[in-house]
Amino acid sequence: MNKLRTALAALTAAAGLVALAAVPSQADTAAAQRARAGQALQSPHASTFLTAAQLPPSATPWTATRVFDGVPENGGVLCAPYKIPAQNSRYREFSTELDTNGVQVTTVARTEADAVKLVDTLRTSxxxxxxxxxxxxPGLHAVSASHGKIAVEEGAWVYSLDTADPQIGTTDIHLFSVGRDGRTVTLVRWGQMGDLKDAPLNAFRTTTKTAVNKLR
Incomplete structure (x- = not known):
């Protein structure tokens, strides 16, 4: 593990954030194992989640786990830790044979007003x-950027996080989106090594639109 990701792993413990992964982590490996073991045990909620084929194109095929109850480990996803309540939430993880990985988390709020508030909280994060x-x-360069709103249901918004460790010259790029349909909110994350110019931003917008359209 390189210096950047060692530092971010320490940050995870201190700030409750999920570290960026440039190579398949133990969690990624476990996700792939769960996918292989759970292919015949699909959740009845799977139809409301993205499939592997609906992720942005990758050099190697995507693998999707089954849909699990709750939120991913460490309270959620990078940049929005502990913002999504575990109750009434479900998630699916995605990975490839290379360094690309992702997750979708969906939650049903008690009221539509609560859903609006959660979207605002996630967007701020x-x-x-x-x-x-x-x-x-200190020493890490990290830039967040907004990439606008997508016209789907009650709306979806796309963001990016570009990080770099200048001492060892490594970079990571993550794309995020949060969208809502009534009381249901979904957050999608995609990540790999590289810069924003390497990210499939337009394809991720399509993935986001598909994710929100599948909510019910």
Whole structure:
């Protein structure tokens, strides 16, 4: 594990954030194992989640786990830790044979007003993730950017997080989106090594639109 990801792993423990992964982690390996073991045990909620084929194209095929209850380990996803309640939430993880990985988390709020509030909270967290990471980890360069709204159901918004460790010259790029249909909110994350110019932003917008359209 390189210096950047060692530092971010320490940050995870201090700030409750999920570390960026440039190579398949133990969690990624476990996700792939769960996918192989669970292919015949699909959740009845699977139809409301993205499939592997609906992720942005990758050099190697995507693998999707079954749909699990709750939220991923460490309270959720990078840039939005502990923001999505585990109750009434489900998630699916995605990975490839290379370094690309992702997750979708969906939750049903008690009321539509609560869903609106959660979307606002997640958008604030995603927009401010870069400065927070830099504050928590001196020496790391982290830039968050907004990439606009998608016209689907009650709306979806796309963000990116670009990180770099100048001492060892490594970079990671993550794309995020949060969208809503009534009381149901979904958050999608995609990540790999590289820069924003390497990210499939347009394809991720399509993935996001598909994710929100599948909500019910």
């Amino acid at each position: 995603l927009a401010g993730c870069g400065p927070l990471l830099e504050q928590q980890n």
